Amino acid sequence: MLEIKNLHVKLEEEDKQILKGVDLTVEAGKVHAIMGPNGSGKSTLSYVLSGREGYEVTEGSATLDGTDILALEPEERAAEGLFLAFQYPVEIPGVGNMTFMRTAVNAQRKARGEVELSSADFLKLVRARAQELQIDADMLKRPVNVGFSGGEKKRNEILQMAMLEPKMCILDETDSGLDVDAMKLVASGVNALRDEGRGFLVITHYQRLLDHITPDVVHIMADGRILKTGGPDLALEVEKNGYTDLIAEGA
Amino acid sequence: MALPKAKEDATATRLAGLSLPADAGWSRAAREDALARLQAQGVPQRRDEYWRFTNPSAFTAPEVAEAPSRDLPDEIPLGAEADRLTVVFTDGVFDPDASDALEGEGMEIARLAGAPDIHWARDLYGTLEARGQDPVDRPLAALNTAFATDGVLIRVSGKVTRPVSIVYRHRDARSDVLLHHVIRIDADAALTLVEAGPAGARSNIVIEADIAQGGAFHHVRDQGREHDRSATTAGFARLGEAAVYKSFTLSANGALTRNEHVIECLGNGGIAHVAGAAIGDAAAHPFHHDDTVFITHDALDCESRQVFKKVLKNGAVGVFQGKILVREGAQKTDGYQISQSLLLDEDSQFLAKPELEIYADDVACSHGSTTGAIDEEALFYLRSRGVPEGPATDLLVLAFLAEALDEIDDPDIAGVLRDQLSGWLSRHATR
Ligand SMILES: Nc1ncnc2c1ncn2[C@@H]1O[C@H](COP(=O)(O)OP(=O)(O)OP(=O)(O)O)[C@@H](O)[C@H]1O
Ligand SMILES: [Mg+2]
Numbered sequence: 001m002l003e004i005k006n007l008h009v010k011l012e013e014e015d016k017q018i019l020k021g022v023d024l025t026v027e028a029g030k031v032h033a034i035m036g037p038n039g040s041g042k043s044t045l046s047y048v049l050s051g052r053e054g055y056e057v058t059e060g061s062a063t064l065d066g067t068d069i070l071a072l073e074p075e076e077r078a079a080e081g082l083f084l085a086f087q088y089p090v091e092i093p094g095v096g097n098m099t100f101m102r103t104a105v106n107a108q109r110k111a112r113g114e115v116e117l118s119s120a121d122f123l124k125l126v127r128a129r130a131q132e133l134q135i136d137a138d139m140l141k142r143p144v145n146v147g148f149s150g151g152e153k154k155r156n157e158i159l160q161m162a163m164l165e166p167k168m169c170i171l172d173e174t175d176s177g178l179d180v181d182a183m184k185l186v187a188s189g190v191n192a193l194r195d196e197g198r199g200f201l202v203i204t205h206y207q208r209l210l211d212h213i214t215p216d217v218v219h220i221m222a223d224g225r226i227l228k229t230g231g232p233d234l235a236l237e238v239e240k241n242g243y244t245d246l247i248a249e250g251a
Numbered sequence: 252m253a254l255p256k257a258k259e260d261a262t263a264t265r266l267a268g269l270s271l272p273a274d275a276g277w278s279r280a281a282r283e284d285a286l287a288r289l290q291a292q293g294v295p296q297r298r299d300e301y302w303r304f305t306n307p308s309a310f311t312a313p314e315v316a317e318a319p320s321r322d323l324p325d326e327i328p329l330g331a332e333a334d335r336l337t338v339v340f341t342d343g344v345f346d347p348d349a350s351d352a353l354e355g356e357g358m359e360i361a362r363l364a365g366a367p368d369i370h371w372a373r374d375l376y377g378t379l380e381a382r383g384q385d386p387v388d389r390p391l392a393a394l395n396t397a398f399a400t401d402g403v404l405i406r407v408s409g410k411v412t413r414p415v416s417i418v419y420r421h422r423d424a425r426s427d428v429l430l431h432h433v434i435r436i437d438a439d440a441a442l443t444l445v446e447a448g449p450a451g452a453r454s455n456i457v458i459e460a461d462i463a464q465g466g467a468f469h470h471v472r473d474q475g476r477e478h479d480r481s482a483t484t485a486g487f488a489r490l491g492e493a494a495v496y497k498s499f500t501l502s503a504n505g506a507l508t509r510n511e512h513v514i515e516c517l518g519n520g521g522i523a524h525v526a527g528a529a530i531g532d533a534a535a536h537p538f539h540h541d542d543t544v545f546i547t548h549d550a551l552d553c554e555s556r557q558v559f560k561k562v563l564k565n566g567a568v569g570v571f572q573g574k575i576l577v578r579e580g581a582q583k584t585d586g587y588q589i590s591q592s593l594l595l596d597e598d599s600q601f602l603a604k605p606e607l608e609i610y611a612d613d614v615a616c617s618h619g620s621t622t623g624a625i626d627e628e629a630l631f632y633l634r635s636r637g638v639p640e641g642p643a644t645d646l647l648v649l650a651f652l653a654e655a656l657d658e659i660d661d662p663d664i665a666g667v668l669r670d671q672l673s674g675w676l677s678r679h680a681t682r
Binding site for chain 1 (some may be wrong): 446511626627628629631632633634635636637638640642643645648649650651654
């Protein structure tokens with residue numbers, strides 16, 4: 001589904017190479033996890049895939065079901081089915097959460113040539129999904145992420161994901177800042193979407209998220225590369241021993 | 252004090268084509284006083300401190316610059332969202348066929364032109380304008396008082412069942428409009444006044460509003476969306492105890508606009524809120540919009556708010572001059588002022604002069620002024636969810652203006668204006 005080959009990325013503004021040849025393939029129906037030390041390039045990878053400005057791809061490719069996504073605008077990538085749950089969700093004063101989600105859902109439908117959801121259908125859907133994530137009506141009415149707690153912001157990301165039903169979901173540290181109960185909610189939100197047609201790339205520092213969202217494959221990223229790939233037990237090893245040995249081993 | 256020669260000449264030139272209405276009747280004395288004020292002040296000129304950011308020459312030129320009218324049948328006009336007593340002026344001339352009968356429950360309503368001697372109007376006409384001439388000269392308002400050809404006089408004393416809507420229509424590309432409205436709100440009475448449409452090729456409109464104890468005046472204005480017209484307005488208000496004055500103006504397009512508010516809080520516990528949203532794209536037509544506000548607190552416990560937002564693109568210019576004056580003894584004043592601009596490119600410009608002058612020690616006054624661009628983080632977030640760049644930018648522009656629109660109490664009116672702004676944005680696709 002998502003195929004990343006030899007991806008090299010530098011900052012546009014400075015001569016700083018951040019990704020130094022990432023190879024990664026996420027198959028439909030699979031959950032891949034990426035772990036790795038701070039600053040290793042995990043968020044950069046997720047931003048480059050979703051089309052944020054400020055980065056320059058100097059080598060390599062990324063395709064989603066064969067489509068070269070790096071050539072597309074961010075909104076086109078979204079319409080192709082790519083979704084990023086942000087490590088730091090953005091606050092947008094003055095734009096209602098509900099308006100935002102309806103605009104997004106219908107923009108994607110329009111881009112794909114599907115009929116737009118009526119207000120009533122949208123409302124029904126969003127209420128049901130919000131309830132599953134224990135997001136109350138007040139949070140839906142408020143401006144996007146404004147005044148939301150850290151945990152509420154993350155749940156709001158998962159709500160958007162549930163509404164948009166993307167085929168490739170990237171979650172960047174969606175577990176950080178969550179208490180145990182909220183993490184279970186988020187995990188069950190993700191698990192509810194697990195489906196043979198959908199791929200997940202879950203970036204995390206902690207095993208505890210992976211206790212709830214069992215990954216099929218775990219990658220360790222260090223210094224802009226995938227250093228090691230293994231099964232779920234690789235995450236346990238990181239949890240126990242940290243990255244130092246792994247990095248020494250890989251070097 | 253003699254005027255500088257250039258100013259004296261400019262004043263004489265402007266006055267050459269004007270004469271006091273022959274049938275001025277009861278208003279003649281006030282008009283003559285206003286003319287004397289104007290002659291002493293002279294017409295405004297570019298070098299005047301109060302016109303530092305806005306060139307007044309279009310307002311003072313003897314000739315009106317050509318401004319073709321536009322037929323814009325596609326939008327719901329402001330005022331049509333409710334049953335209103337409608338008064339129509341076409342190029343400043345009262346249109347009896349298009350207007351409703353001038354009568355309404357809870358109020359007296361009449362035209363300025365040809366009105367019989369109404370003692371309350373005689374006492375008020377030109378009075379608040381004259382009070383507003385200190386400490387800053389407002390010669391265009393004095394000119395209006397002297398030469399206004401018509402207007403609406405409204406006194407509200409009971410329960411108004413049909414709020415009033417003044418509709419302006421513009422047909423003549425050279426029309427020069429001088430209208431003067433006088434509003435008196437008696438104790439505990441209330442009125443909503445809506446003004447909508449382009450008043451003329453060049454227009455100068457004054458409203459004087461005297462609000463007695465516990466009275467409330469709500470004013471919402473939509474200045475239309477014609478391009479070449481020049482418009483100046485001045486709202487003079489005097490607030491008694493616990494009186495409320497709330498005014499909102501939407502200005503889309505317009506070569507030149509200067510909207511002034513001069514408000515005096517004279518009774519304890521008064522509330523004065525003025526707000527505005529202006530949006531302009533100077534790609535094909537010039538856009539220069541100036542909001543100039545002067546609020547005087549001269550009583551205890553009064554609250555004033557100024558909320559002005561401007562969205563500027565392709566070389567559009569926005570100006571804000573706002574002052575809060577707190578007189579000695581006006582304790583517990585709560586004064587707030589915010590003026591912000593969103594520049595959609597590097598060619599546009601926002602010039603702001605916020606001022607506080609405070610002679611009381613127990614007050615809470617704040618002001619802020621910002622200029623910014625579209626928040627790129629927010630834009631990327633929206634786009635990453637599938638909202639294309641254009642609509643995403645429009646959402647952020649509307650979000651920016653929302654704080655000003657939130658100042659409108661009536662949700663139906665706010666809805667009409669929001670739709671107009673959305674329409675404007677879709678016609679001026681950003682990227
Ligand atoms: N816009 C930028 N300007 C400067 N440096 C940047 C920028 N974006 C990324 N970097 C740098 O690139 C490196 C990788 O950052 P990135 O955020 O991708 O790391 P990460 O693996 O997500 O880290 P964490 O686990 O702390 O979230 C870091 O050294 C970071 O400082
Ligand atoms: Mg990160």
